[in-house]
Amino acid sequence: MYWILNGVVFIGTFFLMEFVAWAAHKYVMHGFLWTLHKDHHVKEPGFFEKNDAFFLIFTIPSWLSIMFGMIYQVDLLVAAGLGILAYGIAYFLVHEVFIHQRFKWLRNANSTYFRAVRRAHKMHHKHLTKEDGESFGMLVFPFKYWREERRKTMKLSKSS
Numbered sequence: 444m445y446w447i448l449n450g451v452v453f454i455g456t457f458f459l460m461e462f463v464a465w466a467a468h469k470y471v472m473h474g475f476l477w478t479l480h481k482d483h484h485v486k487e488p489g490f491f492e493k494n495d496a497f498f499l500i501f502t503i504p505s506w507l508s509i510m511f512g513m514i515y516q517v518d519l520l521v522a523a524g525l526g527i528l529a530y531g532i533a534y535f536l537v538h539e540v541f542i543h544q545r546f547k548w549l550r551n552a553n554s555t556y557f558r559a560v561r562r563a564h565k566m567h568h569k570h571l572t573k574e575d576g577e578s579f580g581m582l583v584f585p586f587k588y589w590r591e592e593r594r595k596t597m598k599l600s601k602s603s
Contacts, residue, residue, distance in 0.1 A: 449522040456526025457533075461582050464501075464534065468579040472497065477573040484571050490545070501531060538564075538581055555596055559589040 472480035472494075483494035508524025511517070539545045541552065542564045552558075563584035570576050578584050 445518075449518055452519050452522040453526040453529070456523045457530050460527055460530035461580060464530070465580045465583070467497075467501075469576065473573040473576050473579075481573070484568060498531075498535075501527070505531060534581055555589060555592045558592040558595075560584065562592060563588040 479493045479496050481494075482492045505524045505527035508520050508527065510524075512520030512522075512524055536549075537560065540549050541557065542561055560582070563578040563580075566588070567576060567578040578588070
């Protein structure tokens, strides 16, 4: 029973992180820390971006939760820290590898969901300033993008 509670905390933290990341993206990255995030919207030369500093910022709560959870033997804190870590890995794979293809490990995923993820992110990046943004999430996005990609799939299957 104890491991079930840890699993619920791990999974719950993972899903909660999508909303934490959404709020941080909308109100922090497109707010008072725009100076770090700007080069993610307006590409500058080089592989690294100032925006990559957010990786370190988001790593701290995960690391501290795991570390203090282990030191003080609070398994639920470790589970929460691992949930944050799992979200960070998912973020890296979806955002950096799949969407922006900063690493050429994954060429294409042709599911409606992944096409909609890419579409929503593309719509986010059409705005080059911190104002007037849209679609700040990574895994959760406005349903209209899924619906558009689904329609395209249906049209392609009918024309085949």
